[in-house]
Amino acid sequence: MNLNVYLFANLVSLCLLVIGLWRGQPTWDTSIRLPNILIFLVIINTILIFREGLLDYRRSKKTTDHNRLENLRKILSGRREIDDKLLSDAFAKVHQIIENSCGSLYMFEEKGFLDLLQSFGSIPSQLSSAKFQIIRDELQIRHPGGLGEEFIVSWNGFIKEIVFRSRVTCLTVVLVPLFLPGNRRGMWAIVTPSGCIPRKTPLQGLAMFLESVLTLSLTRSQSKDVRYLDPSTGLMCHDWFNDSLETEVERSERYNQSMTLMLISVCPFSELSDIQRDSIVKTMATALRESIRRLDLMFGGKSPGNFIAVLTETNMEVSRIVADRILSSFKKHAQAKEALRGLICKIHIGTATYPTDGTHGEGLLEKSGEALVNSQKRDVAVTAYGSMLEGNVTPAS
Numbered sequence: 001m002n003l004n005v006y007l008f009a010n011l012v013s014l015c016l017l018v019i020g021l022w023r024g025q026p027t028w029d030t031s032i033r034l035p036n037i038l039i040f041l042v043i044i045n046t047i048l049i050f051r052e053g054l055l056d057y058r059r060s061k062k063t064t065d066h067n068r069l070e071n072l073r074k075i076l077s078g079r080r081e082i083d084d085k086l087l088s089d090a091f092a093k094v095h096q097i098i099e100n101s102c103g104s105l106y107m108f109e110e111k112g113f114l115d116l117l118q119s120f121g122s123i124p125s126q127l128s129s130a131k132f133q134i135i136r137d138e139l140q141i142r143h144p145g146g147l148g149e150e151f152i153v154s155w156n157g158f159i160k161e162i163v164f165r166s167r168v169t170c171l172t173v174v175l176v177p178l179f180l181p182g183n184r185r186g187m188w189a190i191v192t193p194s195g196c197i198p199r200k201t202p203l204q205g206l207a208m209f210l211e212s213v214l215t216l217s218l219t220r221s222q223s224k225d226v227r228y229l230d231p232s233t234g235l236m237c238h239d240w241f242n243d244s245l246e247t248e249v250e251r252s253e254r255y256n257q258s259m260t261l262m263l264i265s266v267c268p269f270s271e272l273s274d275i276q277r278d279s280i281v282k283t284m285a286t287a288l289r290e291s292i293r294r295l296d297l298m299f300g301g302k303s304p305g306n307f308i309a310v311l312t313e314t315n316m317e318v319s320r321i322v323a324d325r326i327l328s329s330f331k332k333h334a335q336a337k338e339a340l341r342g343l344i345c346k347i348h349i350g351t352a353t354y355p356t357d358g359t360h361g362e363g364l365l366e367k368s369g370e371a372l373v374n375s376q377k378r379d380v381a382v383t384a385y386g387s388m389l390e391g392n393v394t395p396a397s
Contacts, residue, residue: 135215181244269305
């Protein structure tokens with residue numbers, strides 16, 4: 001209810017009480033309880049005013065944080081290809097949002113050390129010369145000059161940012177864990193003059209953005225390895241899907257974000273010729289690249305003719321818009337393919353959204369599979385698990 005409605009209702013009540021007292025007809029024992037009622041009204045109105053002001057502040061802060069993150073995402077949308085400068089440009093832009101800060105970006109390596117990937121600003125010598133390592137599931141820092149090692153935190157318990165103040169040197173640093181597909185881990189170290197991050201900084205959103213950029217950079221570096229990426233389509237291999245899905249679910253839970261899993265099936269497929277099947281796969285890969293953001297993930301399906309998309313920061317309503325874009329893009333490119341000319345292909349899509357439809361990867365996969373089967377049985381193009389009972393579906397094309 002609007003604050004003005006509260007104030008108007010209280011004003012009417014107060015007027016009735018005052019009129020009753022003036023006429024000598026103490027409504028509800030007004031002559032005895034009027035002071036108490038007035039105090040009560042003052043308290044209620046004060047609480048409501050501060051509550052409304054707090055809500056306005058939170059709305060304004062949320063809008064500001066969203067605009068900052070949208071400006072960051074333009075770094076990706078403005079690039080036709082992922083190049084070597086992507087990570088450095090993104091890291092510099094992130095630190096420009098954090099006032100008077102410098103920082104380093106690390107990636108965990110199998111030998112137990114954290115490899116330095118990128119840095120920004122004037123890194124203090126206590127950080128630039130130190131080495132981070134993991135020994136017996138403990139994150140430690142090895143200080144330069146033979147000053148020894150120092151325990152920071154349990155690696156498995158390192159799930160949110162912490163402030164580390166060294167007892168050996170004068171180093172104070174904010175450490176932020178980063179979670180990447182394939183159960184890989186990284187870390188972001190931030191140094192500020194005050195030793196802490198300003199409250200107005202959307203730290204979680206910045207960390208999520210860095211995780212997405214790191215994922216893109218790693219995917220690019222692994223693109224020549226057929227274990228990770230199919231060079232003919234640009235889609236990630238299905239072997240990496242389960243680990244990637246769990247990572248994205250954990251990330252969505254950590255940052256309180258929605259996420260949608262999309263299963264796509266093209267039919268007919270198995271009875272087509274090799275040339276037609278190859279053309280369909282490449283056409284769908286093109287449609288996916290055109291329709292989803294670079295922050296999202298695309299996979300080949302477990303069986304031929306199937307595809308998977310993981311849409312980060314996406315709810316059910318937005319995923320439906322993305323699905324419509326995929327259908328439109330596939331139809332456009334299929335019409336230009338000589339091998340597909342005259343062939344009638346039907347696309348069926350099933351989606352499930354975190355956290356409304358499921359809170360873990362296995363559950364989302366099961367429910368998006370149910371939505372896909374429902375789409376195929378009813379011969380409709382798109383079915384979201386959350387709207388199966390509502391009949392909110394898109395006709396097949």
